[in-house]
Amino acid sequence: MEIKWLKTFIVAASYENFRKTAEELFLTQPAITKHIQRLEESISSKLFERNGKSIILTPAGYRFLPTAREIVKKYEEGLETFESWKQGYQQKVIIAAAPQIASSILPAILRRFMEKYPGIEVLINIIPSFEIGEEISSGRADIGLSRIRPIHPNVHCKTIHEDSVILVGPANENITDNNESNVLQKYRLITHNHPEYWDGLLKTIKNSYPFVRTMKVNQIEITKRFIEQRLGISYLPTTMIKEELMLKKLVEIKADKINLPTSSTYLITKLQTNEVLTFSEFLEEEMAAL
Known part of the structure; x- marks a missing residue:
């Protein structure tokens, strides 16, 4: 089983159309068909019912789809972790920041943080304030910097400035x-x-x-x-x-x-990991000096 077969299957399942899948993945339709056939042979199950140009997921296809997504997710996360290790990072923190914050106070704070903690990889996602609560709640980011207090009950919110x-x-x-x-x-x-x-x-x-x-x-x-x-x-x-x-x-x-x-500037968190606590404490000290 190859990762590229799984990726082809996931895209094909979303479109239920091999032509659109080929366009999405920049492959030919015969290549798409071959990937699906190889995957079906690998798991000994038929994933799609074919009726002319139309395709629909079989019961086995529906059952296997979450597994395929999980395998691809773990594979990509593993590659990201390995790439971070090659670059000398031991920890990672993902920050979801509102545009108003990212374009003003955040750059100088990040520069000083990365100078002090070179072993922590920092990833920044710039998204509107009203989306940041969901980003933290769902676990897609570790820290949120927002101009709006979130409504999600499972996150921690603190006014820091x-x-x-x-x-x-x-x-x-x-x-x-x-x-x-x-x-x-x-x-x-x-x-x-x-x-x-x-x-x-x-x-x-x-x-x-x-x-x-x-x-x-x-x-x-x-x-x-x-x-x-x-x-x-x-x-x-x-x-x-x-x-x-x-x-x-x-x-x-x-x-x-x-x-x-x-x-107001709000600090939004969910899981209090070591890197989240480290950044949060550093950020609060920086904001107090503004």
């Missing part, structure tokens, strides 16, 4: 002399670039400034570029705009009527 939110605008002439009311009349308000605070904040803003014009942009990095090009203004977490403020690409506009929210 509270970030102030400020109103920022383009660094052009005269804007620093304007107040909140003036800039909200002059510029569009770029909203919903943060997953947690915008619904409540926008309601508050519209109560005080019903004339405000808005534009939804669902990423902070894009929002910052838009503000630099004078397309609008926005309320953003200070850690996300520290560099732009320092370089005078953006400027802070003092709030007047609006009570500004805060932006």
Whole structure:
């Protein structure tokens, strides 16, 4: 039995179509047929019923499919572990991070962590905050860094940082002399670039400034570029705009009527392995210094 036969079987079972399987695997249809035949000979069971161009799984095919998936999964995990060992790693931690965190505070923290713990391999998955709880709950990641508190009951969640939110605008002439009311009349308000605070904040803003014009942009990095090009203004977490403020690409506009929210960073874990504890403790120390 060969792994390539099992992979062909798994893809064929998902499509129940040898032509689509061939396209997916960049093989010819005769090659697909040969793989399936060899696998059927190996386990002495017929896996598909063939009716012209159509195929369906047999009862044996349905029964064998979870086994095939498990064998391929173990094989690929074993190769990953061996490759990590060749690179000198003794441990591995998978981090699921929200884009807002990955593009701001995380790179510097990771650099210092990897310098201190060179034997721990770090893998980063960038996914939206609202998906991170499921990623940890299902075991696909060891640590989650999210802007949203998860709803999953089987994970641990801890607030590790509270970030102030400020109103920022383009660094052009005269804007620093304007107040909140003036800039909200002059510029569009770029909203919903943060997953947690915008619904409540926008309601508050519209109560005080019903004339405000808005534009939804669902990423902070894009929002910052838009503000630099004078397309609008926005309320953003200070850690996300520290560099732009320092370089005078953006400027802070003092709030007047609006009570500004805060932006939370959540550490989400499930299994408290040694590497998870090591990274979590290091991260909390780093966040305390922000």
